[in-house]
Amino acid sequence: MSKDEIKKIEEDYAKTETPVVSNNSAHRWTPDVPMVVPEINPQHMEVIKYQKERLGTKRGFVAVKPNCSIQSYAPVLTAWKEFEPYEVVATTYQAISGAGKTFKDWPEMVGNTSFHSSVERKRNLRKSHFVSGDMWMMRRNRLFLQSHRLSHASVSVFLY
Secondary structure, three states, rough: OOHHHHHHHHHHHHHOOOOOOOOOOOOOOOOOOEEEEOOOHHHHHHHHHHHHHHOOOOOEEEEEOOOHHHHHHHHHHHHHHOOOOOEEEEEEEEEEEHHHHOOOOOOOOOOOOOOHHHHHHHHHHHHHHHOOOOOOHOOOOOOOEEEEEEEOOEEEEEOO
């Protein structure tokens, strides 16, 4: 399905007065759809009132979760923020299935355990800012993100 088709389905459900919390990325950059990690940015839920006006709903809305990488290191960064670490290195090791792909339809991944995507890194930086509402580590230019695709998923965060 295309992102536009997914957006339509999610909004159609919301219009039936059903709250929709999606793992899909289709609405991650829709201005009135909050991307929420409740412990970090509950204030982002405030935009739902504008979305309800747009959709014409009283209870129905769409909210999205950030990708698994952001969910894994954003809480750590938020917890450490007050200590002002000098440098942060966050490395994610993501399952190939996290992208919805298999070795069959992504053959260049066969035997590759250290794939790095600069596009994925840029997305994670933007989403980190979007989730936290603050890019305190980026102002210092000391936030380093790496993404690797493997047959399983994990994350490592180092604070200096």
